[in-house]
Amino acid sequence: MDLWYTEKHTDGAGITLRVKKSLFSGESEFQKLDIVDTMDYGRMMLLDGLVMVTERDEFIYHDMITHPALFTHPNPQKVLVIGGGDGGTIREIVRHPEVELAVLCEIDGLVIEKSIELLPSMASAIDGSNPKVKLHIDDGIAYIKEHQGEFDVILVDSTDPIGPAVGLFEEDFYQTVFAALKEDGIMVAQSESPFYHADIQKEMFGNLRAVFPIVEMYQAFIPTYPSGFWSFAFASKQYHPVKDFDRKRAANREFHTRYYNEDLHLGAFMLPTFAQENIAE
Ligand code: AG3
Numbered sequence: 001m002d003l004w005y006t007e008k009h010t011d012g013a014g015i016t017l018r019v020k021k022s023l024f025s026g027e028s029e030f031q032k033l034d035i036v037d038t039m040d041y042g043r044m045m046l047l048d049g050l051v052m053v054t055e056r057d058e059f060i061y062h063d064m065i066t067h068p069a070l071f072t073h074p075n076p077q078k079v080l081v082i083g084g085g086d087g088g089t090i091r092e093i094v095r096h097p098e099v100e101l102a103v104l105c106e107i108d109g110l111v112i113e114k115s116i117e118l119l120p121s122m123a124s125a126i127d128g129s130n131p132k133v134k135l136h137i138d139d140g141i142a143y144i145k146e147h148q149g150e151f152d153v154i155l156v157d158s159t160d161p162i163g164p165a166v167g168l169f170e171e172d173f174y175q176t177v178f179a180a181l182k183e184d185g186i187m188v189a190q191s192e193s194p195f196y197h198a199d200i201q202k203e204m205f206g207n208l209r210a211v212f213p214i215v216e217m218y219q220a221f222i223p224t225y226p227s228g229f230w231s232f233a234f235a236s237k238q239y240h241p242v243k244d245f246d247r248k249r250a251a252n253r254e255f256h257t258r259y260y261n262e263d264l265h266l267g268a269f270m271l272p273t274f275a276q277e278n279i280a281e
Contacts, residue, residue, distance in 0.1 A: 002031065003018070003019045003020075004016050004018050004019065005038075005046075005175075006079065007050055007051050007226075008044075009196060009198060009226040010077055010196065015224060016024050017037045017038045017039070017040065017041055017044065017224070018039040019037070019039070019243075020036075020039055022035075022037075023036060023037055023118050024117075024118060024200070026110065026114075028108050028109070028110040028111075029107065030107060030163070030211060031047050031163055032046075032049065033045070033047060033050050033108075033111060034046040035114060035119070038054065040056070041054035041055065041056040041057065041224060042056045043055045043118060043119055043191035044224075045111075045114075046243075047116070047159055048068050048159075048162075050159065050160060051225065052086065052273060053086050053088060053119070053193040054224050055119070055121060057222060057224055058122060059258050059259055060222050060259045061088070061220065061222055062088035062089055062092045062122075062255050063092060063094070063220075063258070063260040064218075064220040064258040064260060064268070065155055065157055065188055065190060065232060066089055066092035066093055066155065066188075067092065067250075067257060067265070068218060068232070068234065068260070068265055069153050069186045069187075069234065069241075070093065070096050070098075070099075071165045071245065071246070071249060071250040071253075071262075071265060072234075072236070072240075072241045072245055073153055073176065073184070073185075073186050073239060074239075074241050075098050075152070075258075076096060076098050076099060076153045076238065077098055077101070078099075078101045078148075078150060078152050078153075078179070079093050079101070079151065079152060079153045079154070080103045080105065080147075080151045080154045080155070081102070081103070081104050081105065081154075081156075082105050082107075082140035082143075082154065082155070082156045082157065082168065083105075083106060083107075083140065083154045083156060083157040083158040083168070084104060084106060084157030085104070085111030085112045085115060086111065086115040086119055086122045087095045087112070087115055087119075087122050087123035087124070087125055087126035087127075088121060088122040089155055089157045090102050090104050090125045090126055090133055091123075091124055091125040091126075091272065093155075094125050094130055094132050094133060095255045097254070100132060100255075101134065102125070102132050102133050102134070103133075103134045103135075104126055104132075104133065104135050105136045105144075106136075106137060107137070107138065107139050107140065108137075108164070109137040112126060112135065112137065114135045120275075121194070133258065140168065141167055141168075144174055144176050144177060144179075145180075147180050148179050148180055149179070149181070149182055149183075149191065150180060150182070151180055151181050151182065151185060152182055152184075152185055152186070153181075153185065153186050153187070154177050154180060154186075154187045154188075155189070156168055156187065156188070156189035156190065159202055160192065161204075168189070169200070169203070169207070170207060171207040171210050173197065173249065174187075174208055174210075174211040174212070175211050177211075178211050181237060183237060183238070184237055184238040185236070185237055186234070186236045186237070186239060187212070187233075187236070188232055188233065188234055189204075189232065189235070190231075190232055190233075191204055191205075191217060191231045191232055191233040192204075192230070192231065193229055193231065194217075194231050194271070194272075194274065194275035194278055195229045195274075196226045196227050197226075201278040201279055202279060204220040205217065205233060205279040208233055208235045209281065211235070212235035212237065213236075213237065214238075214239070214240055215233065215236075216233075216234045216240075216242075217231050217232070217233055217243070217271060217275065217279055218232050218234060218268040218269045218271075219231050219232075219275065220247070220259070221270065241265075242266060242269050245265060245266065247262050247265075247266075250262040
């Protein structure tokens, strides 16, 4: 059998992966969840038909949502992830020796449950075996309202701004994140494709700048996301990701990262002109 899955990125373009087998297909109260085994990218998770992660390229996204903020902050002890139910972001956070507590607040318990069962390489830190990790199955917005001034770093590992994640791109939400951070806290959020999502980026970065004094975009190459050219928003109260970056500390890290490194940390903040223009003030 010749089975291919296509995620449409526009009305005329998309990505197509050959599927060996469906491993799970179901629906929670929030969204549709599918996990399939692909020919070239290993296992893949889809939410409402959109590619969230594949085993082959997830290291790029999870390195890049985590390490730039955790190597900019001088002492990241308490870190919160909103979304990220596959566990890949938490897995990277707990590799930092400074981290004492990593909280995962994911709205959809089914995503966590099926990731532990079918994506163990990503979910290795959320399966109950890591004492630094706490799980909350809850709406991220409600959760941070009750945790003001607590976190050094908050990572927003969301889906696209449709469905349950819409609120995670709004100014009100960034205000609440600001309040949930300590006085030198940092937030990073995935911020879509500069190539396809100029409008979303313009609005999102405008909303962030209304709240945070330091707002920068950085980029990563992620083959299975729309256009392969992906981005993250770095929003910070005090530390600048380039000017305050402690290159030595990053270079001396005692764990291996297959995408992130101390040169790339700086290079990722250098943007092509069209991407700069998406978020020009
Ligand atoms: N979160 C970002 C997914 C966005 C992809 N969009 C798309 N395929 N249209 C991924 C969660 C990884 N922990």
